[in-house]
């Protein structure tokens with residue numbers, strides 16, 4: 001393709017990758033840890049000092065493109081004063097931080113899996129009770145306690161959690177520039193809202209895959225920000241299409257500035273389940289360089305990259321045997337190739353720990369993180385103290401980085417098994433002539449393409465109406481799949497594809513199989529498939545429909561189906 005990289009991303013050498021084993025030494029080197037009440041903190045305290053890495057590009061354009069709202073944000077005076085609290089002997093009468101004497105929680109206790117015994121059953125038997133007390137820090141039991149966590153905190157998130165996610169980010173992605181940072185947020189939906197507010201004015205466009213995470217569109221819409229979709233294939237967003245869209249951007253025709261934000265979900269994309277391979281990511285990055293885009297890399301499913309699908313009833317591929325093997329098996333992130341500092345990566349614990357924790361984080365240049373923090377300070381203030389202290393105790397002090405990677409390998413195995421069940425059900429029940437799919441390599445979603453052109457009314461009715469018939473028929477059969485039209489990036493635009501999204505994350509194995517069987521019945525009904533494919537049946541079925549009531553007709557229909565298929 002005709003896109004030339006501004007900075008050659010393929011030659012980036014990543015020095016001194018932090019490993020799990022290297023974390024204790026890193027912590028020692030960082031010196032005394034300040035994790036007191038509302039401690040001012042930054043990833044800079046917890047990262048390797050990689051002086052051989054270049055600094056991120058200085059982005060005057062970022063300053064230009066900041067929204068009026070973001071430009072006008074000042075640092076919170078009250079949060080700023082918290083830095084003085086670390087001064088030995090200081091008595092504060094300054095802030096409105098209540099005394100922990102009045103927090104009505106002496107301790108909380110959680111029961112969590114022991115490393116290597118992660119299943120619910122194993123946890124019941126061999127799990128460990130972990131007690132989180134109010135004064136664990138002064139009593140030397142932990143680096144974090146309820147007195148700190150349940151007080152006001154900083155817009156960056158707590159020092160304790162920030163240290164963990166900064167180290168984790170370095171272990172997994174090792175960003176190739178020096179001045180990257182992490183900021184903890186209240187999950188990626190909150191991250192997105194913040195980023196739109198930072199970089200968009202009403203009337204601006206954000207570019208994404210043509211089918212995309214509905215909440216990303218719906219968070220933008222009330223801010224007057226429109227989504228525009230780029231064509232996709234099995235590997236997600238097509239870079240050439242992105243390039244063409246931007247190359248031919250006509251501000252007047254589009255009634256909007258040339259877009260500055262690309263929103264993409266590279267792994268296990270929601271809803272299509274597609275995963276961009278390494279080369280695809282590099283091509284997308286080059287287009288972003290050419291058109292000077294910021295990339296929002298939304299990656300809640302990054303660690304749900306699964307084992308390769310081996311086909312029905314094939315033995316599963318062996319899991320990665322070591323942490324190194326596991327990390328090497330993951331497609332490198334856009335952050336990992338981000339030589340310019342144009343990627344804002346969003347991570348979330350929602351899909352790998354629990355959505356109700358409402359904790360995620362962004363990784364971006366210090367310049368972007370500074371503006372992001374200003375927004376958090378006066379909106380969420382800080383993520384929930386309960387969530388932070390519980391996650392910290394589990395991830396940092398109970399499992400540690402290695403145990404967390406073990407957990408991620410465990411859920412990789414679980415999701416692989418679930419994915420395989422749904423694929424086998426689809427192979428068994430869905431007629432190949434009507435339904436097709438690509439086995440997802442990551443995420444929670446299976447995207448089923450329906451051959452709408454085979455519908456008897458194709459060309460006479462809108463595709464969304466046929467889609468709705470299938471949806472309604474599915475509900476009648478007691479199964480719910482999400483129609484593809486719910487995920488169209490460009491709301492209001494006419495779309496011609498017919499897809500359904502099924503998740504393999506939720507239902508138990510036998511239920512998933514049954515759900516696909518029911519969906520297949522609904523699909524065949526709407527397409528009058530049995531009548532089309534079984535020559536002697538159409539007449540007899542149509543006649544019988546007149547003769548019998550609805551219930552009897554259904555019975556007869558099933559009986560006939562059984563006979564014909566047998």
Ligand code: PLP
Pocket residue numbers: 186187188189190213265270298300347348349350355359360
């Ligand atoms: N991004 C994508 C692509 C998602 O699919 C989801 C949830 O479905 C989210 C973000 C939401 O993440 P969070 O729970 O961290 O807000």
